[in-house]
Amino acid sequence: MTSSPRDRAKRPRTALAGPYGHPFHPILVTIPIGAWTASLVFDLIAIFVDDPTPYVVGARVLIVVGLVGAVLAAVWGFLDYLQLERGTRAQKTGFVHMLLNLGATVLFAVNLIVRFLVGDDDELSVAGLILTVIALAALSMSGWLGGKLAYTYGVRVADDPRQAQGFQQSR
Numbered sequence: 001m002t003s004s005p006r007d008r009a010k011r012p013r014t015a016l017a018g019p020y021g022h023p024f025h026p027i028l029v030t031i032p033i034g035a036w037t038a039s040l041v042f043d044l045i046a047i048f049v050d051d052p053t054p055y056v057v058g059a060r061v062l063i064v065v066g067l068v069g070a071v072l073a074a075v076w077g078f079l080d081y082l083q084l085e086r087g088t089r090a091q092k093t094g095f096v097h098m099l100l101n102l103g104a105t106v107l108f109a110v111n112l113i114v115r116f117l118v119g120d121d122d123e124l125s126v127a128g129l130i131l132t133v134i135a136l137a138a139l140s141m142s143g144w145l146g147g148k149l150a151y152t153y154g155v156r157v158a159d160d161p162r163q164a165q166g167f168q169q170s171r
Helices: 005-010 030-048 053-081 089-118 126-152 161-167
Strands: none
Touching: 030 053, 030 089, 030 126, 053 089, 053 126, 089 126
16 A cells, blocks of 8 residues: 655654654744744843853853754754655755754854853853844744644644544533
8 A cells, every 4th residue: 555745754764753643843933933942032132231251151061062952953854854855845845944943053053153252241242142133033034934834734643533522522
């Protein structure tokens, strides 16, 4: 029995990608998104407080946490990407999604290097702040495409008659 490209995109290639209907990639992306967004919040707080040191250091730590999380999310996202048939809209969307994520990750790696080269825990890195804003913009566009993959194209979303149970009246 042959399955369609859509059916294959819903199934994990390997158990490492997460079971059917429960992919690991979407939960892993919360790590870099949360850490990098919090790093921006720390940078903004550092502008307005008398002693920015804890916020400047905290932003650096959050960027590192985000980088580790991004590597994990990328590995599991690539496992899902491998299920997409070449030449399809889903595959092309997945490719752009992947490029934007890789770009954001590289920007945050450069951001971290810039912050360490400045080396002053007492002052906010303006270049770092600008890199954060640019990288988060790329990450936002990528997230929109990730939503399109899941909610429009149904990539790694279960297609199961049991879903109707969730919409029946409870007794």
